[in-house]
Amino acid sequence: MPLSAQKPAKAATIQEIRARKNQTPIVALTAYTTPISRLLDPHVDVLLVGDSLGMVIYGMETTLGVTLEMMCAHGKAVVRGAVSSCVVVDMPFGSYQESQELAYRNAARILAETGCAAVKLEGGQEMAATIAFLTARGIPVMGHVGLLPQSFNSQGGFRTQGRTAEAATRILADARAVADAGAFSIVVEGVVETLAAEITNAVVVPTIGIGASAACDGQILVTEDLLGLFSDFTPKFVKRYAELGSEVSVAVGAYAKEVRARSFPASEHCFGAAPQAKRTEETTESDDVV
Numbered sequence: 001m002p003l004s005a006q007k008p009a010k011a012a013t014i015q016e017i018r019a020r021k022n023q024t025p026i027v028a029l030t031a032y033t034t035p036i037s038r039l040l041d042p043h044v045d046v047l048l049v050g051d052s053l054g055m056v057i058y059g060m061e062t063t064l065g066v067t068l069e070m071m072c073a074h075g076k077a078v079v080r081g082a083v084s085s086c087v088v089v090d091m092p093f094g095s096y097q098e099s100q101e102l103a104y105r106n107a108a109r110i111l112a113e114t115g116c117a118a119v120k121l122e123g124g125q126e127m128a129a130t131i132a133f134l135t136a137r138g139i140p141v142m143g144h145v146g147l148l149p150q151s152f153n154s155q156g157g158f159r160t161q162g163r164t165a166e167a168a169t170r171i172l173a174d175a176r177a178v179a180d181a182g183a184f185s186i187v188v189e190g191v192v193e194t195l196a197a198e199i200t201n202a203v204v205v206p207t208i209g210i211g212a213s214a215a216c217d218g219q220i221l222v223t224e225d226l227l228g229l230f231s232d233f234t235p236k237f238v239k240r241y242a243e244l245g246s247e248v249s250v251a252v253g254a255y256a257k258e259v260r261a262r263s264f265p266a267s268e269h270c271f272g273a274a275p276q277a278k279r280t281e282e283t284t285e286s287d288d289v290v
């Protein structure tokens, strides 16, 4: 295959994202499937295959039940639809916390199976050594501090973080540790604006906020949230740019009504019977002309 027929190399994209510190904001969104990946790709810098897929497309109540197999399957689908954006895949709960070696094995599997550019993992100072281990061995890592959905049980639910001075100091130290360990960017989730600004000023890599104010170097949202396709909950930080859930409901309601009234399918949706005159002895049921 000639080089020109191949997708543009994504390897440089990590450097491009890293270089966006204090530049124009990084635009990021989640994607879990090829068609959504294709639709979003021209508009965004980063496509995150988030473990939020457990809640958004598998109906789980938290992200704790998401598996490596699910992340690999959806990661592969998103990479297929992405041309110019940098695809990052979340490491699921239990796939990286136990040891640096296990984290490396699972991150390498995600990169090898999906063709994504980087992985993301949740955690601050306690994950810094793991981030250093991966980045030193060729696996780009996006960090994630503040509200950590995989720490649902220890953070007391999906709660805004860093409200006390002590907590804010710890999260700032988390972000510093993750940046020092070699992460190329950091998701900052669910923290008050002053803390998001402090973190963004303190680290040399871009911060990508979700529920973390405009003080960050970029923004990310769950795509289904902004499209109005997910309504189990709507956090305060979500802005709905469309109401596709309502549109789906209207369209499907119209289809159901027409099927019941036998007005769908109409003649233009039907394969006409072959004209009698053209039928020959050798025509069989199976090769009937449509």
Ligand SMILES: Nc1nc(=O)c2c([nH]1)NC[C@@H]1CN(c3ccc(C(=O)N[C@@H](CCC(=O)O)C(=O)O)cc3)CN21
Residues within 6 Å of the ligand: 051, 052, 055, 056, 063, 149, 158, 159, 160, 161, 190, 222, 224, 225, 230, 233, 234, 235, 236, 237
């Ligand atoms: N669809 C979806 N969107 C998300 O943003 C998202 C997921 N799923 N799944 C994984 C995590 C969970 N997230 C969440 C979920 C709920 C709130 C929430 O209800 N927050 C309250 C504030 C709670 C508090 O601080 O006490 C809010 O009103 O925003 C926040 C983040 C973010 N992530």
Ligand SMILES: CC(C)C(=O)C(=O)O
Residues within 6 Å of the ligand: 030, 048, 049, 050, 051, 052, 053, 090, 187, 189, 210, 220, 221, 222
């Ligand atoms: C919301 C983003 C940051 C995420 O981690 C996810 O979608 O899983």
Ligand SMILES: [Mg+2]
Residues within 6 Å of the ligand: 050, 051, 052, 090, 149
């Ligand atoms: Mg996630």
